[in-house]
Amino acid sequence: MRTVVxxxxxSVRIYPRALIVGVLLLAAALAVALVNLTTGxxxxxxxxxxxxxxxxxxxxxxxxxxxxxxxxxxxxxxxGAALGASGAVFQSLTRNPLGSPDFxxxxxxxxxxxxxVMLIAGGGGAQVGVGAIVGCVITAVVIYLLAFxxxxxxxxxxxxxxxVSALLEALNSYLxxxxxLNEAIAAQVWLIGSVNGRGWTEVIIAGVTVVxxxxxxxxxxxxxxxxxxxxxMAVLQGxxxxxxxxxxxxxxxxxSAGATAAAGPIAFVALAAPPLAARLSRSPNAGxxxxxxxxxxLLSAGDWAAQNALPGNDIPVGVITAxxxxxxxxxxxxxxxxxxx
Amino acid sequence: xxxxxxxxxxxPPSSAHQNRAKRRWIGFVAALAVLFVVIAVSxxxxxxxxxxxxxxxxxxxxxxSPESAIVHDLRLPRxxxxxxxGAALGLAGTVMQALTRNPLAEPGLxGVNMGASTLVxxxxxxxxxxxxxxxxxxxxxxxxxxxxxxxxxxxxxxHPTPERQILAGxxxxxxxxxxxxxxxxxxxxAFDRYRHWDVGSFSDRDSGTVLRILPFLAVGxxxxxxLGRQLNALSLGDDSATAVGAHPVRIRALGLLAVxxxCGAATAAAGPIWFLGLAxxxxxxMIVGSDYRWILAYAVIIGxxxxxxxxxxxxxxxxxxxxxxxVVTAFLGAPLFIALCRRRRLSxx
Numbered sequence: 001m002r003t004v005v006x007x008x009x010x011s012v013r014i015y016p017r018a019l020i021v022g023v024l025l026l027a028a029a030l031a032v033a034l035v036n037l038t039t040g041x042x043x044x045x046x047x048x049x050x051x052x053x054x055x056x057x058x059x060x061x062x063x064x065x066x067x068x069x070x071x072x073x074x075x076x077x078x079x080g081a082a083l084g085a086s087g088a089v090f091q092s093l094t095r096n097p098l099g100s101p102d103f104x105x106x107x108x109x110x111x112x113x114x115x116x117v118m119l120i121a122g123g124g125g126a127q128v129g130v131g132a133i134v135g136c137v138i139t140a141v142v143i144y145l146l147a148f149x150x151x152x153x154x155x156x157x158x159x160x161x162x163x164v165s166a167l168l169e170a171l172n173s174y175l176x177x178x179x180x181l182n183e184a185i186a187a188q189v190w191l192i193g194s195v196n197g198r199g200w201t202e203v204i205i206a207g208v209t210v211v212x213x214x215x216x217x218x219x220x221x222x223x224x225x226x227x228x229x230x231x232x233m234a235v236l237q238g239x240x241x242x243x244x245x246x247x248x249x250x251x252x253x254x255x256s257a258g259a260t261a262a263a264g265p266i267a268f269v270a271l272a273a274p275p276l277a278a279r280l281s282r283s284p285n286a287g288x289x290x291x292x293x294x295x296x297x298l299l300s301a302g303d304w305a306a307q308n309a310l311p312g313n314d315i316p317v318g319v320i321t322a323x324x325x326x327x328x329x330x331x332x333x334x335x336x337x338x339x340x341x
Numbered sequence: 342x343x344x345x346x347x348x349x350x351x352x353p354p355s356s357a358h359q360n361r362a363k364r365r366w367i368g369f370v371a372a373l374a375v376l377f378v379v380i381a382v383s384x385x386x387x388x389x390x391x392x393x394x395x396x397x398x399x400x401x402x403x404x405x406s407p408e409s410a411i412v413h414d415l416r417l418p419r420x421x422x423x424x425x426x427g428a429a430l431g432l433a434g435t436v437m438q439a440l441t442r443n444p445l446a447e448p449g450l451x452g453v454n455m456g457a458s459t460l461v462x463x464x465x466x467x468x469x470x471x472x473x474x475x476x477x478x479x480x481x482x483x484x485x486x487x488x489x490x491x492x493x494x495x496x497x498x499x500h501p502t503p504e505r506q507i508l509a510g511x512x513x514x515x516x517x518x519x520x521x522x523x524x525x526x527x528x529x530x531a532f533d534r535y536r537h538w539d540v541g542s543f544s545d546r547d548s549g550t551v552l553r554i555l556p557f558l559a560v561g562x563x564x565x566x567x568l569g570r571q572l573n574a575l576s577l578g579d580d581s582a583t584a585v586g587a588h589p590v591r592i593r594a595l596g597l598l599a600v601x602x603x604c605g606a607a608t609a610a611a612g613p614i615w616f617l618g619l620a621x622x623x624x625x626x627m628i629v630g631s632d633y634r635w636i637l638a639y640a641v642i643i644g645x646x647x648x649x650x651x652x653x654x655x656x657x658x659x660x661x662x663x664x665x666x667x668v669v670t671a672f673l674g675a676p677l678f679i680a681l682c683r684r685r686r687l688s689x690x
Binding site: 098103149155156158159162163166167171173177178268310315316318319322323325326327329330332334 | 494504508509513517518522615662664668671672674682683
């Protein structure tokens with residue numbers, strides 16, 4: 001009993017730091033977003049951007065800010081937040097730093113759904129988003145059922161995800177292979193994950209996702225710490241284990257589905273954001289909100305780098321996150337190796 | 342599935358032992374027969390199906406007919422390439438499973454094929470290499486580096502489990518995949534050449550491809566086949582292997598060399614192909630049990646049969662277009678991987 005009380009005391013002491021880290025990350029994300037609003041083919045000074053956002057700008061600046069840049073910046077922030085939160089939930093549920101939605105095949109499933117809409121049904125825009133969401137949810141259910149055998153072992157879930165995503169990747173290559181050339185190129189670009197040329201449709205998709213599901217995962221996320229102690233401990237503490245887990249998993253699937261629908265399968269943000277946030281807040285489990293803010297910050301910074309890495313060449317942000325995420329993953333593996341020795 | 346002492350020390354002849362020996366020989370002949378049928382089908386079937394009798398006729402007496410051109414210029418090189426790549430990946434998977442004692446080990450899943458293709462991409466993009474004989478050296482280097490890295494990352498620690506090794510391999514694949522994407526975005530002209538090579542395909546390979554990788558394949562195949570007895574010893578565990586007079590470190594080094602040669606040559610010729618190295622030893626073990634000398638011998642037959650079968654399927658399923666063989670093997674192999682992982686506990690080899 002006493003240990004539990006001390007554990008609660010400890011968590012109270014950690015909490016302010018996580019809160020401060022979350023607020024600082026949010027501020028950093030917004031600052032990077034502001035910088036993104038100023039950069040582009042026509043540089044706009046920060047003061048003009050702020051004036052325009054306050055509704056006092058001139059027509060030319062308004063057009064650049066509201067029509068060209070703001071949707072993209074908002075999509076970046078929302079998608080980053082959704083990916084970060086979804087990754088935090090999945091990594092807690094699978095108790096594995098590699099258990100993020102892009103690693104266990106959910107984003108591949110979303111990509112399959114989107115490709116089927118794009119290349120077979122010939123749809124575009126919001127229809128692609130719906131296809132991605134349907135594909136992601138179906139994939140999640142299939143992986144869950146495959147991993148289920150007298151309860152779900154977290155590790156088996158990850159392995160099933162790897163198998164299913166290999167299958168879906170083959171399906172995706174097949175879909176691209178049988179498509180006409182120009183459609184295939186468009187699909188290939190979509191598959192890297194990009195926020196280039198995103199409009200208000202994508203803002204609405206990502207916005208609705210985040211507004212509906214982020215509060216849900218934060219509300220039920222308070223059980224995550226107890227779930228991590230094991231089911232028996234959680235039941236003793238009065239947590240409805242199966243229900244909390246199911247709601248958390250579904251909401252996290254929804255978050256990554258919405259993010260993929262808006263921006264394509266952007267890799268590694270969901271994988272890297274939660275542990276980075278946890279390091280900053282110096283707690284093993286930073287919580288979902290700091291992870292979401294970290295995701296928004298990472299993706300915004302990645303998009304800034306994508307716009308400025310090669311002059312005159314707007315490369316997809318998925319390439320940047322993949323490169324940085326690759327470095328992170330290697331480091332993670334080396335550290336795991338050291339820890340197991 | 343469990344390693345038994347009969348694998349190393351000859352057991353006294355018994356009727357069960359004789360039965361098993363008989364079954365192994367019958368299975369071997371049956372597998373050979375299947376392979377010959379698949380070879381015949383692979384030469385005969387395609388967007389233009391040729392009668393088997395005509396195939397036989399023009400095979401030995403080439404003339405100026407279109408059938409003869411198809412057989413000699415397209416189908417024969419493609420089939421030979423399938424034979425070589427199938428044997429290489431089947432053997433490489435078997436040797437990797439023996440070295441890691443992991444029934445899920447496989448050059449695709451453990452990232453070795455991806456490592457080979459990554460260095461090929463580097464060669465295409467930055468060094469201007471354009472021929473398969475140039476690719477092959479980079480593929481070797483990439484295969485050697487990644488297999489060493491995967492063994493170091495996934496095999497270290499006190500309890501290396503099959504699952505951990507797979508995760509290490511998939512992570513390395515993800516890292517390399519990201520790296521490849523960055524290169525391809527930076528170098529548009531390399532992307533085009535890479536696109537044709539990457540999918541894991543036997544089409545568009547000129548007839549010299551198989552000849553250029555042949556020496557490396559031959560050395561790799563022979564090396565893998567003569568390692569059988571040592572791999573049996575290794576499957577007892579390092580201590581017991583030393584006790585029966587084997588040298589675990591030397592076996593690992595030779596095995597790694599064989600894997601590098603086989604995966605490097607196969608990947609340079611056909612692009613990264615997944616799951617073949619998983620399916621082949623699995624199928625062989627169902628027939629012959631745990632003796633690696635037999636598993637390796639079967640792998641040389643089953644590997645080409647499976648990959649040529651997959652290639653024919655790819656040609657038949659979406660006529661008049663065709664499906665790259667790498668896509669077909671993933672469709673067939675991924676369910677096997679899932680089924681193996683679903684078992685309650687993976688028996689480590």
